[in-house]
């Protein structure tokens with residue numbers, strides 16, 4: 666369902682403790698992420714409906730402010746979410762859901778409201794509800810499992826030590842040592858930015874690896890949604906089409922705003938909500954984001970949410 670303004674949206678009946686799944690941004694996206702004011706509109710609606718909402722997110726694979734529970738909680742407090750009940754999921758206190766570790770703090774909720782900022786994403790082309798669930802609700806091990814397939818492969822014989830990949834990796838995982846590069850694979854998210862940037866083909870992703878990662882990504886999202894729904898706990902998605910940037914809110918540089926603000930899209934099925942969101946963005950700004958990658962992602966998502 667489309668709404669012009671966030672304050673006009675209608676939420677389904679929810680009860681008890683509701684987890685508002687939210688990517689709270691990073692230092693580079695403080696001006697373009699979903700603002701605390703936007704989030705409070707949703708939280709207030711949930712409170713008015715008689716629920717006890719809390720903001721929920723998981724730690725990151727990359728070693729920045731949100732790498733640990735404590736670091737993320739501090740980040741939230743320091744950057745506008747101090748007035749909210751915030752829970753950052755533990756990487757250790759998890760339950761296996763479909764082969765992925767999901768923090769018990771999330772699974773203890775009586776429902777989940779997936780509140781997502783619509784924007785570009787280096788791995789999936791577009792980031793909305795599916796990304797917020799499939800990547801955002803699993804622990805570090807789960808994130809590694811999804812990303813491990815698409816990590817870069819290095820062909821030293823083609824490398825001319827130009828250093829372009831070093832600059833392309835926002836997580837600073839690549840360095841030149843002598844006549845070759847070294848990648849810290851443990852923390853690599855398999856985003857592929859270094860491969861796209863490499864001018865010689867010395868860095869590349871194995872054929873089919875990105876599609877397999879997308880499959881895992883969507884499998885995780887489906888398992889988590891099913892875990893809630895099968896126990897009668899609602900999952901509802903709200904995508905906010907505002908400050909639509911080239912890259913994700915986790916990026917040190919989310920890039921340009923590529924489309925005028927549009928409004929919000931809501932619904933139960935995260936794929937349908939994302940597809941409606943993408944159509945609205947395309948209408949306003951046809952070449953705003955990497956639709957080729959997104960279409961590849963959608964093909965896999967349809968197997969789970971179609």
Ligand code: SF4
Pocket residue numbers: 823824825826827828829830831846862863864865866867868
């Ligand atoms: S961008 Fe490619 S060629 Fe340049 S240093 Fe990195 S791997 Fe080597």
Ligand code: SF4
Pocket residue numbers: 816817833834835836837838839848852853854855856857858859860
């Ligand atoms: S794929 Fe490349 S750019 Fe992306 S995190 Fe891994 S090393 Fe860095």
